[in-house]
Amino acid sequence: MADVILSVKNLKKYFEPHQNFAQSLAGGRQKRLIRAVDDISFDIRRGEIFGLIGESGSGKTTTGKLVMKLLEPSSGQMIFDGEDVTHLDKEGTKAYRRKVQMIFQDPYASMNPRFKIRDVLEEPLIIHKVKGSIAERETMIVKALEEVKLTPADEYMGRWPHMLSGGQRQRVATARTLILNPAMLVADEPVSMIDLSTRAEILRMMKDVQQQLGLSYLYITHDLSTARYFTDRIAVMYLGRIVEVGRADDIIDTPLHPYTQALIEAVPEPASGKVEVIKELPIYGEIPSPANIPSGCRFHTRCPYAVEACARDPEPELTLDGMEHYHACLRAYEIQEEKKGGKGAMPAWRVAPAQGRG
Amino acid sequence: MNSLLRIENLQMHYFTSKGAVRAIDGVSFELMPGETIGLVGESGCGKTSLGTSILRMPTPPGRYVSGRILVDDVDVIPLPEKEVRRDIRWRKISMVFQGAMNCLTPVYTIGRQMRETLVEHSDIGKIDATKLMEEYLGYVGLAPEILERYPHELSGGMKQRAVIATALFLKPEIVILDEPTTALDVIVQAQIINLLKKLKARFKLSFIFITHDLALEAEISDRICVMYAGKIVELGANARIYGAKAPAHPYTSRLLAATPRLFGNADQLQFIPGTTPDLISPPEGCRFSPRCDRAFGRCFQEEPPLVEVEPGHMAACWLNGRG
Numbered sequence: 001m002a003d004v005i006l007s008v009k010n011l012k013k014y015f016e017p018h019q020n021f022a023q024s025l026a027g028g029r030q031k032r033l034i035r036a037v038d039d040i041s042f043d044i045r046r047g048e049i050f051g052l053i054g055e056s057g058s059g060k061t062t063t064g065k066l067v068m069k070l071l072e073p074s075s076g077q078m079i080f081d082g083e084d085v086t087h088l089d090k091e092g093t094k095a096y097r098r099k100v101q102m103i104f105q106d107p108y109a110s111m112n113p114r115f116k117i118r119d120v121l122e123e124p125l126i127i128h129k130v131k132g133s134i135a136e137r138e139t140m141i142v143k144a145l146e147e148v149k150l151t152p153a154d155e156y157m158g159r160w161p162h163m164l165s166g167g168q169r170q171r172v173a174t175a176r177t178l179i180l181n182p183a184m185l186v187a188d189e190p191v192s193m194i195d196l197s198t199r200a201e202i203l204r205m206m207k208d209v210q211q212q213l214g215l216s217y218l219y220i221t222h223d224l225s226t227a228r229y230f231t232d233r234i235a236v237m238y239l240g241r242i243v244e245v246g247r248a249d250d251i252i253d254t255p256l257h258p259y260t261q262a263l264i265e266a267v268p269e270p271a272s273g274k275v276e277v278i279k280e281l282p283i284y285g286e287i288p289s290p291a292n293i294p295s296g297c298r299f300h301t302r303c304p305y306a307v308e309a310c311a312r313d314p315e316p317e318l319t320l321d322g323m324e325h326y327h328a329c330l331r332a333y334e335i336q337e338e339k340k341g342g343k344g345a346m347p348a349w350r351v352a353p354a355q356g357r358g
Numbered sequence: 359m360n361s362l363l364r365i366e367n368l369q370m371h372y373f374t375s376k377g378a379v380r381a382i383d384g385v386s387f388e389l390m391p392g393e394t395i396g397l398v399g400e401s402g403c404g405k406t407s408l409g410t411s412i413l414r415m416p417t418p419p420g421r422y423v424s425g426r427i428l429v430d431d432v433d434v435i436p437l438p439e440k441e442v443r444r445d446i447r448w449r450k451i452s453m454v455f456q457g458a459m460n461c462l463t464p465v466y467t468i469g470r471q472m473r474e475t476l477v478e479h480s481d482i483g484k485i486d487a488t489k490l491m492e493e494y495l496g497y498v499g500l501a502p503e504i505l506e507r508y509p510h511e512l513s514g515g516m517k518q519r520a521v522i523a524t525a526l527f528l529k530p531e532i533v534i535l536d537e538p539t540t541a542l543d544v545i546v547q548a549q550i551i552n553l554l555k556k557l558k559a560r561f562k563l564s565f566i567f568i569t570h571d572l573a574l575e576a577e578i579s580d581r582i583c584v585m586y587a588g589k590i591v592e593l594g595a596n597a598r599i600y601g602a603k604a605p606a607h608p609y610t611s612r613l614l615a616a617t618p619r620l621f622g623n624a625d626q627l628q629f630i631p632g633t634t635p636d637l638i639s640p641p642e643g644c645r646f647s648p649r650c651d652r653a654f655g656r657c658f659q660e661e662p663p664l665v666e667v668e669p670g671h672m673a674a675c676w677l678n679g680r681g
């Protein structure tokens with residue numbers, strides 16, 4: 001398929017747990033693999049912004065690192081631009097990473113504090129042995145800084161990372177990825193630490209760049225509210241699995257999986273009348289450990305709609321329900337009906353005991 | 359009702375080799391008992407600086423230039439450090455620092471670090487810390503075993519709960535929360551906001567809630583205090599700021615337009631062109647004037663004072679006429 005730039009098939013990443021000293025002395029508990037990414041498949045189309053959404057610990061960054069080839073998959077396949085890139089040698093990886101660039105989650109950690117901004121931006125040019133005179137490099141650096149609106153560029157080039165605000169640091173991180181003209185960007189929470197106006201500006205800037213250059217993005221975030229503006233399609237990830245995928249508007253207007261519904265409920269909206277209210281979230285407790293994934297539907301331990309059948313294997317698979325809209329909930333249809341028809345019928349989470357809810 | 363905390367014309371500047379960064383430049387407001395005030399504004403506008411100033415610990419090279427910080431009608435600025443540690447910091451006013459949960463050292467247990475935070479900022483000598491720590495962990499929904507655990511063994515939400523417990527430990531009346539949920543995902547954020555509301559009711563706390571996220575302020579703050587370039591530009595009730603009527607300061611309006619809404623008009627997010635000013639030499643007149651699409655002649659020459667534009671609603675903008 002010509003319009004797909006990246007195709008991910010049945011990708012898994014399992015980590016070996018590292019036991020601490022006390023545990024190994026005690027003879028070791030049974031080792032359980034950490035199933036951080038547990039069989040996911042998706043396609044990113046050329047020129048598309050594909051969002052990967054989920055809570056902390058759902059496996060988004062691990063997926064991003066697999067796509068970046070910073071991690072070797074445990075199994076599965078990745079095809080980039082028609083080429084199998086699942087396993088690449090050192091040279092192949094380097095060439096791939098020039099085409100697929102990453103913007104890191106934490107702009108503080110991604111920059112050497114002893115590099116001035118000009119050096120931070122020059123580093124990828126050196127790593128990838130980009131040819132050019134000092135003046136040409138200077139021009140590229142200035143252009144990249146201007147693309148992310150750090151102007152006048154020469155004023156910023158001489159600064160150290162600690163002399164920048166969080167927002168400015170993230171812009172530098174973005175400039176750093178753009179400088180190599182990549183085909184695809186993996187942006188892992190690129191704006192989560194940034195204030196709203198700058199966030200809007202950076203997302204707009206990233207979208208402009210994307211449209212101008214026909215780039216594809218894998219945009220990773222826990223926040224659906226920016227995803228609506230920014231992405232074309234969204235995959236919702238829970239505990240290593242994609243549980244719903246579809247067009248951004250459909251995911252947000254008609255979420256079919258209870259987990260997606262919880263993510264939506266949790267988003268704060270700028271409206272009054274909420275200060276005295278304790279928000280009832282349709283989800284219980286915290287995300288379980290990926291070393292101990294629940295049976296059946298892996299969400300059933302936190303799902304307010306779960307029934308006995310949900311805990312039984314096999315796990316529900318993604319099924320098509322609407323235009324390009326897939327979900328993996330056994331009860332999606334019943335839940336929709338319950339919401340539509342049942343005025344008297346309280347959703348289970350409203351009558352369930354408050355225990356375990358934040 | 360008497361205010362719990364009154365800030366009068368506070369100036370706190372960072373005296374750097376390049377000049378004085380006017381991070382807090384004439385700020386006045388009152389915090390009432392049981393109230394939550396939300397401090398909101400873009401990165402670099404002085405929110406953290408105001409928080410640490412109130413805690414009487416501006417970061418070097420920051421120094422108070424003028425003004426008063428009245429706690430129980432006593433100005434804390436001239437107090438000797440010893441008295442601040444004994445009576446004010448952590449006992450009267452405590453703070454959840456920006457990024458605190460990510461600053462936990464990987465090699466020490468949570469218990470040790472909670473204790474060290476307390477020792478560093480206040481005078482807790484004679485208290486049986488462990489017992490109290492366990493008690494407070496209970497209030498934030500954590501098991502006592504957490505004290506023996508290392509930061510990497512805890513989720514972000516658990517670490518932030520531990521940090522919040524630390525701030526409550528010496529029974530303060532005012533808690534300054536500096537971006538307490540920024541590094542957390544939306545679900546944990548919502549859980550933490552619920553927790554804060556419950557703690558507030560239980561311990562009769564007052565909060566100063568700092569965030570850049572106007573949507574989040576809507577969830578928790580009774581009054582919203584919008585800062586720009588070291589100054590308050592608008593201060594008004596939640597219902598007024600987020601109500602049908604536009605805010606009284608263009609900066610607030612623009613910030614609201616930059617706030618994503620899940621179910622609003624999803625065409626495009628607005629942003630405020632330009633960047634926040636250099637606080638060593640801020641712009642003449644209204645500090646927002648270079649970025650304000652409604653600025654007129656006077657805005658570039660005279661600085662608008664913060665005045666009451668409607669009962670209980672303050673704004674500093676010449677569009678409101680008075681001054």
Ligand SMILES: Nc1ncnc2c1ncn2[C@@H]1O[C@H](COP(=O)(O)OP(=O)(O)OP(=O)(O)O)[C@@H](O)[C@H]1O
Pocket residue numbers: 015016017034035036054055056057058059060061062063105222289290543
């Ligand atoms: N190298 C590793 N060894 C062991 N476990 C790991 C490793 N990397 C990640 N994990 C675990 O895999 C799970 C998924 O982690 P990941 O960082 O991908 O989540 P995430 O969705 O990006 O979360 P966040 O929103 O917090 O960034 C977590 O439980 C994490 O602890």
Ligand SMILES: Nc1ncnc2c1ncn2[C@@H]1O[C@H](COP(=O)(O)OP(=O)(O)OP(=O)(O)O)[C@@H](O)[C@H]1O
Pocket residue numbers: 165166195372374379381399400401402403404405406407408417418419420456570637
């Ligand atoms: N220790 C310091 N020395 C010099 N300048 C400082 C120092 N700390 C902060 N500043 C400057 O003071 C101004 C206000 O910073 P502050 O950290 O209070 O902003 P903020 O509103 O909390 O921003 P953010 O949303 O990014 O946390 C900024 O211009 C900042 O660069």
Ligand code: SF4
Pocket residue numbers: 257258259297298299300301303304305306307310316328329330331332
């Ligand atoms: S399958 Fe059952 S447990 Fe899983 S999301 Fe649907 S209702 Fe909830």
Ligand SMILES: [Mg+2]
Pocket residue numbers: 060061062105188
């Ligand atoms: Mg991550």
Ligand SMILES: [Mg+2]
Pocket residue numbers: 405406407456536
């Ligand atoms: Mg701050």
